[in-house]
Amino acid sequence: MTDIKEKLSVTDYMSMPDDKGHFGVYGGIFASETLMQALEELRDAYEKIKTDKVFQAQFDEDLAQYVGRPSPLYFAERLTQQVGGAQIFLKREDLNHTGAHKINNTIGQGLLAKMMGKKRVIAETGAGQHGVATATVAARFGMECVVYMGAEDIVRQAPNVYRMKLLGAKVVAVESGSKTLKDALNEAMRDWVTNVDDTFYIIGTVAGPHPYPAMVRDFQTIIGREAKAQMQAQCACLPDALVACVGGGSNAIGLFHPFLADESVAMYGVEGGGLGVDSGKHAAPLCAGNPGVLHGNRTYLMEDENGQIIETHSVSAGLDYPGVGPEHSWLKDIGRVNYVAATDDEALAAFHTLTQVEGIIPALESSHAVAYGMKLAATMKPEQRIIINLSGRGDKDINTIAKIEGIEL
Amino acid sequence: MSRLAQRFAELKTQGDKPKKALIPYVMASDPSPEITLPLMHAMVEAGADIIELGVPFSDPMADGPVIQLAAERSLKHNTSMHDVFSLVSEFRKTDDKTPVIVMGYLNPIEVMGYQSFAQQAATSGIDGVLTVDMPPVEADEYVPALKSQGLDPIFLLAPTSTPARIKKLAEVASGFVYYVSLKGVTGAATLDVASVETKVAEIRQFIDLPIAVGFGISDADSAAKVASCSDAVVVGSTIVKKMTINSGKTEQERSIIIKEISEILSSMRSAMDRL
Numbered sequence: 001m002t003d004i005k006e007k008l009s010v011t012d013y014m015s016m017p018d019d020k021g022h023f024g025v026y027g028g029i030f031a032s033e034t035l036m037q038a039l040e041e042l043r044d045a046y047e048k049i050k051t052d053k054v055f056q057a058q059f060d061e062d063l064a065q066y067v068g069r070p071s072p073l074y075f076a077e078r079l080t081q082q083v084g085g086a087q088i089f090l091k092r093e094d095l096n097h098t099g100a101h102k103i104n105n106t107i108g109q110g111l112l113a114k115m116m117g118k119k120r121v122i123a124e125t126g127a128g129q130h131g132v133a134t135a136t137v138a139a140r141f142g143m144e145c146v147v148y149m150g151a152e153d154i155v156r157q158a159p160n161v162y163r164m165k166l167l168g169a170k171v172v173a174v175e176s177g178s179k180t181l182k183d184a185l186n187e188a189m190r191d192w193v194t195n196v197d198d199t200f201y202i203i204g205t206v207a208g209p210h211p212y213p214a215m216v217r218d219f220q221t222i223i224g225r226e227a228k229a230q231m232q233a234q235c236a237c238l239p240d241a242l243v244a245c246v247g248g249g250s251n252a253i254g255l256f257h258p259f260l261a262d263e264s265v266a267m268y269g270v271e272g273g274g275l276g277v278d279s280g281k282h283a284a285p286l287c288a289g290n291p292g293v294l295h296g297n298r299t300y301l302m303e304d305e306n307g308q309i310i311e312t313h314s315v316s317a318g319l320d321y322p323g324v325g326p327e328h329s330w331l332k333d334i335g336r337v338n339y340v341a342a343t344d345d346e347a348l349a350a351f352h353t354l355t356q357v358e359g360i361i362p363a364l365e366s367s368h369a370v371a372y373g374m375k376l377a378a379t380m381k382p383e384q385r386i387i388i389n390l391s392g393r394g395d396k397d398i399n400t401i402a403k404i405e406g407i408e409l
Numbered sequence: 410m411s412r413l414a415q416r417f418a419e420l421k422t423q424g425d426k427p428k429k430a431l432i433p434y435v436m437a438s439d440p441s442p443e444i445t446l447p448l449m450h451a452m453v454e455a456g457a458d459i460i461e462l463g464v465p466f467s468d469p470m471a472d473g474p475v476i477q478l479a480a481e482r483s484l485k486h487n488t489s490m491h492d493v494f495s496l497v498s499e500f501r502k503t504d505d506k507t508p509v510i511v512m513g514y515l516n517p518i519e520v521m522g523y524q525s526f527a528q529q530a531a532t533s534g535i536d537g538v539l540t541v542d543m544p545p546v547e548a549d550e551y552v553p554a555l556k557s558q559g560l561d562p563i564f565l566l567a568p569t570s571t572p573a574r575i576k577k578l579a580e581v582a583s584g585f586v587y588y589v590s591l592k593g594v595t596g597a598a599t600l601d602v603a604s605v606e607t608k609v610a611e612i613r614q615f616i617d618l619p620i621a622v623g624f625g626i627s628d629a630d631s632a633a634k635v636a637s638c639s640d641a642v643v644v645g646s647t648i649v650k651k652m653t654i655n656s657g658k659t660e661q662e663r664s665i666i667i668k669e670i671s672e673i674l675s676s677m678r679s680a681m682d683r684l
């Protein structure tokens with residue numbers, strides 16, 4: 001116990017970021033002056049609700065009654081047997097309303113938007129999960145909603161595009177740049193500077209300028225806080241390892257953060273390895289990128305020697321992002337979290353394994369965590385336990401899977 | 410005295426009445442690498458006082474479609490910061506007076522390191538640097554690096570800028586400040602001169618530097634109106650649109666673009682001087 005306390009004072013995970021949004025050298029507010037007022041307003045509002053009992057009670061209530069939390073911590077017995085190593089537990093974010101962890105954050109930001117009197121919300125989306133989660137909250141609060149989505153992702157994630165439209169959102173196809181998630185984020189920022197008076201920008205991951213990385217993290221740590229209590233209840237212990245996929249990094253930080261000071265818990269963030277990290281065709285900035293500045297913060301990026309952002313590749317639209325939340329960059333540098341990659345093929349194999357062995361169809365993003373988690377568990381002892389974050393369900397991906405396998409639906 | 414300070418001083422004192430600066434913005438190597446050098450000289454000829462040279466970035470978050478496409482065209486030629494340095498060195502061979510500032514995003518500077526960037530920029534004859542996503546709050550290392558090489562750090566202000574942020578900016582900025590005249594991205598159409606006038610007056614309470622106004626200046630008339638309440642007028646999207654007339658590959662194509670842009674600038678120049 002004293003041991004942990006001492007370590008905590010050395011690196012006080014809980015006090016990050018500093019008041020300018022820095023996690024070590026990462027994070028910050030690298031934004032145009034045209035956005036500063038909106039960011040400062042948001043920061044002030046967020047500081048206020050952090051300790052506001054009424055807001056927090058409403059947030060908890062919505063997570064329970066609308067999202068359906070707590071999500072189960074499920075012991076995957078057959079998967080554990082098949083892998084033959086550590087006991088594998090799945091944190092079932094796929095069972096949340098709308099099918100992924102993204103709704104935890106949109107509930108939080110939606111409530112904040114309402115509190116700030118904003119009538120219009122905008123969002124960027126890659127896989128469409130965050131777009132759906134935003135459109136859902138907008139419908140519930142009676143707000144206008146515009147979602148920016150890369151033209152390429154609109155094709156890959158057609159079911160989610162239709163869901164957003166059913167929910168009353170306008171989906172705008174982004175044709176600039178690489179036509180994926182990063183370009184959708186650029187376009188949402190442009191909308192925000194233009195309509196800053198009445199619009200709230202709901203960012204879907206722990207990226208962007210301060211306060212987004214901290215705020216989105218805080219809304220997502222419900223995942224880790226629940227998992228910790230559930231593990232305690234099920235076996236009166238801490239897990240030995242945590243595994244989560246990393247796109248921007250929100251489901252991963254949500255699971256990891258409440259465990260950061262628990263030294264015995266190993267952590268693995270799994271990036272989109274695409275065709276292999278050595279091939280150059282991947283979405284793994286922490287494994288193979290360099291620090292730089294994009295979308296308002298300093299973080300690891302995929303860039304060329306001139307500082308231009310390069311195109312990413314991943315079978316999963318939600319991981320197809322050339323940056324990553326700044327807190328992950330810091331956690332990498334201080335060595336607290338291990339960042340690894342799973343390739344497209346590994347993720348696809350894990351998708352089928354989980355579906356067939358446990359009767360759970362995982363999102364392609366989450367399948368990356370499952371792939372690495374199975375590999376890791378195989379190297380561990382039967383009395384050890386790992387938690388894999390099942391960040392979302394795979395219904396949205398069945399068209400992609402069918403296409404890869406040459407099947408026409 | 411820096412070239413920028415010198416130029417603003419001259420505009421005030423030379424001639425029979427003070428003049429306002431005309432600052433055209435063009436993206437380096439748009440639409441072709443060969444056009445930019447002769448275009449820069451031609452713009453000076455047509456009445457430009459300062460040249461703002463865009464450095465392309467793959468993710469131009471603060472720009473509207475016109476300048477986004479300019480960056481895409483420029484990047485097709487793999488335009489790098491080093492190409493921009495070479496371009497300005499060439500320009501300096503025959504023009505040692507006209508200030509040149511570079512405008513872009515932080516990451517291409519970040520990969521070089523601030524010191525190394527500042528050294529090479531100063532050596533090539535660049536006078537000022539405007540980095541859209543580098544606000545004063547993050548500039549603790551950036552500003553000293555630029556100033557140590559005699560470069561002017563130029564920062565943006567907006568309709569939403571508060572007195573607190575204007576004061577913070579006044580501590581670090583030099584050369585001039587750039588007031589973004591509207592809420593939005595580059596190339597937006599609406600310009601409300603009365604609100605520009607009010608905000609410029611507010612900024613002047615905190616800052617002694619010349620104030621340039623940009624975003625939304627589309628013709629001689631709007632240039633003159635903005636000039637009447639500021640020290641300089643920046644014109645970007647209106648001239649960058651001309652880069653789509655042709656691909657700028659042949660001498661003849663380039664001269665068509667250069668002629669059209671020169672005409673726009675001349676008309677702005679005379680409207681501004683008629684004030």
Ligand SMILES: Cc1ncc(COP(=O)(O)O)c(C=O)c1O
Pocket residue numbers: 100101102126127128129130204205206245246247248249250251252317318319363365366391392393
């Ligand atoms: C199911 C699911 N998991 C993970 C991600 C990746 O995002 P993050 O790394 O922020 O959790 C997404 C993004 O769209 C997603 O839909």
